Amino acid sequence: MNSGKDLAARSRAAVWHPCTQMARLDAVPPLPIARGEGPWLIDTEGRRYFDANSSWWVNLFGHADAGLAEAIAHQARTLPHVMLAGCTHAPAVELAERLSARTGGALGHAFFGSDGASATEIALKMSAHYWRNLGQPQKCEFIALAGGYHGETLGALSVTDVAIFRDAYAPLLRATHLAPALHEAGALAAIEAKLLELKGRCAAVIVEPLIQGASGMRMHGPEALRELRALCTRYGAHLIADEIAVGCGRTGTFFAWEQVSTASWPDFVLLSKGITGGTLPLSLVLTTDTVFEAFLSPEVARGFLHSHSYTGNAIACAAANEVLRRMEAVLPTLPAQAKHLREAFAPLLADPRVEAGRQTGMVLAFDVRAEVAGERFAETFHLVARAHELLIRPIGRSVYLMPPYVIDAPTAQWLAQQVRATLDEVCPR
Numbered sequence: 001m002n003s004g005k006d007l008a009a010r011s012r013a014a015v016w017h018p019c020t021q022m023a024r025l026d027a028v029p030p031l032p033i034a035r036g037e038g039p040w041l042i043d044t045e046g047r048r049y050f051d052a053n054s055s056w057w058v059n060l061f062g063h064a065d066a067g068l069a070e071a072i073a074h075q076a077r078t079l080p081h082v083m084l085a086g087c088t089h090a091p092a093v094e095l096a097e098r099l100s101a102r103t104g105g106a107l108g109h110a111f112f113g114s115d116g117a118s119a120t121e122i123a124l125k126m127s128a129h130y131w132r133n134l135g136q137p138q139k140c141e142f143i144a145l146a147g148g149y150h151g152e153t154l155g156a157l158s159v160t161d162v163a164i165f166r167d168a169y170a171p172l173l174r175a176t177h178l179a180p181a182l183h184e185a186g187a188l189a190a191i192e193a194k195l196l197e198l199k200g201r202c203a204a205v206i207v208e209p210l211i212q213g214a215s216g217m218r219m220h221g222p223e224a225l226r227e228l229r230a231l232c233t234r235y236g237a238h239l240i241a242d243e244i245a246v247g248c249g250r251t252g253t254f255f256a257w258e259q260v261s262t263a264s265w266p267d268f269v270l271l272s273k274g275i276t277g278g279t280l281p282l283s284l285v286l287t288t289d290t291v292f293e294a295f296l297s298p299e300v301a302r303g304f305l306h307s308h309s310y311t312g313n314a315i316a317c318a319a320a321n322e323v324l325r326r327m328e329a330v331l332p333t334l335p336a337q338a339k340h341l342r343e344a345f346a347p348l349l350a351d352p353r354v355e356a357g358r359q360t361g362m363v364l365a366f367d368v369r370a371e372v373a374g375e376r377f378a379e380t381f382h383l384v385a386r387a388h389e390l391l392i393r394p395i396g397r398s399v400y401l402m403p404p405y406v407i408d409a410p411t412a413q414w415l416a417q418q419v420r421a422t423l424d425e426v427c428p429r
């Protein structure tokens with residue numbers, strides 16, 4: 001039996017869902033999704049839901065995309081996977097070359113990981129190992145920003161500052177130096193003070209450019225990042241730009257960093273999530289000639305030491321290459337798509353129940369005021385939204401839309417109308 005009820009019950013028994021209090025699964029049963037079609041997810045009973053959060057920010061062109069399916073099928077029939085040590089293959093080479101070209105060659109070396117958290121791990125290790133190779137092993141501390149999110153494996157969690165993900169595991173984590181987030185006043189002075197205090201022991205500063213995602217879509221402008229780049233250079237620390245969520249067009253440009261500078265890049269840029277358009281797990285750590293060359297040596301131990309079985313998986317790389325091909329046509333349409341969202345949501349952002357309306361490219365967010373949100377706001381909003389054909393999961397009181405790049409004016413209007421209807425039901429005026 002594969003009826004929806006049956007699937008949800010079997011899921012509760014056998015599948016341990018992520019980011020979920022399993023004791024609440026009866027109150028919030030998982031949607032039994034049978035298939036996807038464009039931005040729509042269709043459940044086993046034939047009901048549809050607009051995937052307003054792009055399935056945790058990974059989807060770009062809609063679900064079950066024919067071009068991506070074809071690229072994946074073709075690669076699966078040709079060469080699904082081969083180890084990337086001792087062998088290489090065209091999909092990996094092409095992907096690395098394409099991404100290098102997008103940075104004008106500034107980040108010409110790509111290391112492959114399996115998911116976002118592993119990209120963070122790789123960048124932290126690579127940064128510290130770089131300094132060690134330069135005879136500065138004391139440079140192995142990291143500065144992370146308040147509210148930053150970089151994944152949940154132990155190393156990545158060490159530089160993540162989201163209490164709900166971190167508190168239970170705090171005893172397992174390496175100490176990290178926390179500075180204020182870039183949208184906070186005085187952040188840059190505080191980061192500089194930390195760099196001074198660390199007296200040359202800071203290997204790298206890690207940041208989510210333009211939008212801090214997991215802590216509730218907190219946004220800052222490119223100017224702060226320009227200054228942060230200069231600070232890192234001045235104090236001899238690497239800058240790691242975690243574009244796992246904001247890369248692949250999410251902010252309106254392929255890399256969020258393009259809005260900061262196309263001349264002065266971070267030392268590391270991390271990509272994952274959208275890079276395969278929501279089809280397969282893959283991540284990349286892009287870095288510079290300077291970093292790359294510090295690892296060249298006759299000694300194996302001076303080389304970068306990080307291996308995982310599926311590194312550079314050919315099917316995932318083929319999907320990513322298809323995403324990059326498609327982005328050529330999609331990128332120019334993003335400003336208009338973002339404008340449709342802005343116009344459709346303008347009345348809602350002016351609603352007295354709502355505050356801190358904000359938008360960067362294809363991410364639009366607002367907070368529901370504390371006094372109207374009520375208990376279990378995020379869960380209630382998510383449940384009520386289902387009845388309005390929306391799949392949406394607020395973060396605390398922050399409601400956000402991060403849809404696939406398929407937004408025209410009527411779709412944006414429809415989304416705004418459904419979000420308002422949900423809000424009216426959850427927080428009646």
Ligand SMILES: *Cc1c(COP(=O)(O)O)cnc(C)c1O
Binds near residue numbers: 151243272
């Ligand atoms: C999602 C995310 C990660 C972690 O990626 P996973 O694939 O979930 O491990 C890291 N950094 C940012 C900014 C993210 O949004």
